[in-house]
Amino acid sequence: MMYDTILVPTDGSKGANAAARHGLRLAEAFDSQVRFLSVVDDRTYSSGLAGIDSEANDQREALERQATDALQVLEELGDETPTTYQTAVEHGVPHEMILSYADEHDVDLISMGTHGRTGLDRYLLGxxxxxxxxxxxxxxxxxxxxxxxxSGYDRILIPTDGSDTATAAVDHGLAIAEQYDATVHVLSVVDLSAVVGSYDVAPMIESWKERCERTVEGVAEESENRGLDVVTDVVEGTPYRAIQQYIESEEIDLVSMGTHGRTGLGRYLIGSVTARTVRTSEIPVLTV
Structure with missing residues (x-):
């Protein structure tokens, strides 16, 4: 698995600069090219009037300067590494522009900060x-x-529930672990909140536990086949809390996890384990 092109969007915030360092670190490991992108949010000025109305024009120019300044900081970071990079300023709605730019330039990985200049930081759901x-x-x-x-990423956590996206996250987590010769930690959580109020809970928990154990064993085998050290654990609890506790107790450096698991509601479920982990994690989280 290779990340040939890594996209780092920036709004000039500390979070974006941190994400750039992580992106550049992975680019060095995978010999990737990096693209730095700054998006001028054209909803913040009357874009239709920018050519006509002088105030809208001044606003647009100020935002463009801000975008260019943000990119300059990342260029300086890029110059400290052997990685080749390109920069771009685009206009549009930030998340839409990031995705269309990624699509257009065959980006393999996006590295970005969890909170930027909004001031409402990481708790802002939107x-x-x-x-x-x-x-x-x-x-x-x-x-x-x-x-x-x-250091690099010495301890990589792969939480898994055996779903398809969790399996995809395993491949990415192991690919990064190989580059850094990291120890792989595989965790599966028996979600007790999902069985609360059910009749005859004990056999349900037992069969869930067995499934979790089979899942972590499969990932452990895959890790060992790649010559990686591996640690496995199956715990009972609330998934995102259990993941957070594990990160802290085992001093994990990076998490690789699927965007949605067995809930069946897909990745648009904001309350999902992944979204909560992304919002609250002090360490980088790779979502696949």
């Missing part, structure tokens, strides 16, 4: 990052803090 995560056809790496200087 944020650009979350919309991109929910609707992107390519994996999205979200992050909110800079990678640590010294």
């Amino acid at each position: 944020s650009v990052a979350e919309r991109v995560v929910r609707t992107s056809d390519v994996p999205v790496l979200t992050s909110q803090s800079e990678p640590e200087e010294s």
Whole structure:
């Protein structure tokens, strides 16, 4: 698996700069080309009047300068690495423009900050990052803090429930683990909240646990076939809390997970385990 082209969108925020560092780090590992993109949100000025109305024109120019300044910061980061990069300023609705740009340029991975300049930070459900995560056809790496200087990603967590998207996330997680010779942690959570109020809960939990164990064993086998060290765990609890606790206790560096699991409501389910993990995680989360 290769990420030939990595897209890093920026709004000039700290989160975007952190995401650029993660994107550049992966680009070095996978020998990728990077594209830095800044989107002027044309809803913030009267775009139809920009050629006519001088105030709208000034507004547009100020936003374009801001976009160019944001890109300049990323260019400086890019210059510190051997990675080749290209930059672009586009006009449109940010999440839509990011996705269409990714499509147009055959991007394999998008790396972006979880919260930008909105001021409402990561708890804003309609944020650009979350919309991109929910609707992107390519994996999205979200992050909110800079990678640590010294190391790569030494401990990679792959939470899995055996669904198709979880399986896709396994491949990506293992590909990154191979590049960094990381230890792979495979976690499956028996979701106790899903059986609350059911009649005769014990056998349901038992069969769920068995399925989880089979799932983690499958991923462990795949990891070992690639010569990677692997740790597995099956726990009972609320999935996103269990994942968060595991990240903290095992000092995980990166999480790779599917955008939606067995709920059947697909990736548009905002309350999904993945969306919550993306919003609250201190470490990068790769959603597939």
